[in-house]
Amino acid sequence: MLNKIMLEKIKQAANILEEKDIDMWMIFARESAIMQDPTIEIVVGKNCTWQSAFIINRKGETTAIVGSLEAENYEGGQFDNVIGYLKSVKEPLVKYLKENKPNKIAINYSKNSVLADGLQHGLYLNLIEHLKGTGFEKKLISSEEIVSALKGRKTNTEFLIMKEAVDKTLDIFDQVTKFIKPGVTEIEISDYIKSIVKENGYALAWDEDHCPAVFTGPNAAGAHSGPTNKKVEKGHMVNIDFGIEYKGYCSDLQRTWYILNDGETNAPETVQRGFNVIRDAIQMVADKLKPEVLGCEMDDIARSYVIQQGYEEYPHGLGHQVGRKVHDGGGGLLPRWERYGQTPFMRVEENQVYTIEPRVPVAGYGVSTLEEEVIVRKEGVEFISKPQKKLMLI
């Protein structure tokens, strides 16, 4: 079935090739059902068995060179030319390259991003043998920046699906608000959320052992830990980090609740303050996030505000891109820490989707954390999630 998003992404890929002055992007693959290159789902949509080349050029022309027994699987789809071969991919591939004389051929490997590193080393050696002596082996470059741009810049169709995914996630959070009460355990809350996800036919956005992640009260486990048998008590802050995969795209949101003690009608001041600082940090970032800023500059804003308000800084980045994967794209809103490599220094682009998710501990009560999703437009961001502006009281 020909997929609207795939055609949009192919068009976008051609524009990116033009922008970066690269003539050709080639995904080289074999037996992709066993280890699937992450770009196959974006522009190919079907697994191949034998060595196959899926090529998009800067004019937007698409070519699939595949085993002849599979050629018909690709015909009538998004590929303008489908070339089936019997013995070896070498001859038709070299012929195609000789006819097209690309200045550079961006292929599917990347030192920095697993999402652009789908070509296995053994298969790469096969490709080099095929091209040996043709001169084209010297034109190969990494397609990292093409894939990063392609995954980051959401088309309108992609945006609408991601918006739906967020709305459905927020609906689930609303149901959870009615479920949380003193005595229920983190695991019970997690199981309740999973049952709603299953009932609706969604998938979880990440590993089920910590999706959802549920934390109640002081001394909760670390950010990527699974729910425990700890019970919700009066005087606890409760946080949930959760997302769904819906029509191939992920959501990723966090919400915070406070369980009133007997006689309380509001959260204690220290809890409210912990909530406000996170809510306000998110808004400060949203006010500055737009095309061309560096991710690390956005992390700076929230991090320095949190510290200035007297809290310890959060031990992770401020936000990441979201898309088909929950942690998607190249750059993020990340601090200048060695473990993030070059990714904090990439410029934000129009139509990228980011999470914003600072956190602070509130001694004696738990953790305050929110995670919102925004899309970057020309003049600034648009919230995809209706942001949580008030601490939810139970």
Added chain:
Amino acid sequence: MLNKIMLEKIKQAANILEEKDIDMWMIFARESAIMQDPTIEIVVGKNCTWQSAFIINRKGETTAIVGSLEAENYEGGQFDNVIGYLKSVKEPLVKYLKENKPNKIAINYSKNSVLADGLQHGLYLNLIEHLKGTGFEKKLISSEEIVSALKGRKTNTEFLIMKEAVDKTLDIFDQVTKFIKPGVTEIEISDYIKSIVKENGYALAWDEDHCPAVFTGPNAAGAHSGPTNKKVEKGHMVNIDFGIEYKGYCSDLQRTWYILNDGETNAPETVQRGFNVIRDAIQMVADKLKPEVLGCEMDDIARSYVIQQGYEEYPHGLGHQVGRKVHDGGGGLLPRWERYGQTPFMRVEENQVYTIEPRVPVAGYGVSTLEEEVIVRKEGVEFISKPQKKLMLI
């Protein structure tokens, strides 16, 4: 959860290293949830996020060098040493290699087998940078022959699961025998089988568009095609190619039926002869299949018998290995055709599981084909599937 099969496979891997005079096998990986090296499920069992080295040496010692945030995931499991790092895998990896001084380091790439080619090229370049100038970068070899032996040679625990998978598949074929009758379509038969699979919580052994593959009557579609709306009629031969995935292992079997015409009490002689030649070809191969024979010699036996009996030769190999994947392992029972590369010339080893699946067309009636599974023992084969000895009449 520590897995019995995993411990058996690690022990086996150490024996294979000893046999091949290789000191060390290393699986190098990162973000394996996105593209999982096929050997991770065999000896590691858990995905990693950051660059990680999973090492087995010929003494059977196991070491995991992983990001420190994930170290606890690997502790208390099959790894004798778990080393967590904060900044880069480089220092602990080089330190480990300097302490152990391996003669060769087999790593996870392969030109010939996707099942041994889990290391992406970009990640390979990272590994080379880590090892640059240490001398170890010159000790790297492909782990292809280790992986091929490891996947091929089934432990007894693996054999027992595969036997269960085959038994359950044969049970389903028994139910199908009662379902097939004139007027039902290929798709209805396929849907019926899928409903049983689902009801029992099994998975399909291959893509659901042609698992099961159902063919009725003359002029049926090619071997890897999906079922159609063609109806079963009296005088048709019906064949089904089907397998399940059960506890992580696959089955793959074929069965043939004949639909009696009015007044018939037996199949026409030409149909019976078509069945017999396949049944007998399988037995002839089973009588000769044992450790050390070449796969192509086994294909020769069935192929020449079929031709000698006046049938056209089957347009595919005689059989393949089965395991965690339905097409598994390195060598197969394959003809000396260029498209099979070196795989027909590999020697059969003890405890490998093969299919035997010749086929002949029976003009005017359909296709005769059977597929059995056998395990190779020291003195010869043991049938895993109770072989179909009589044409099933409906």
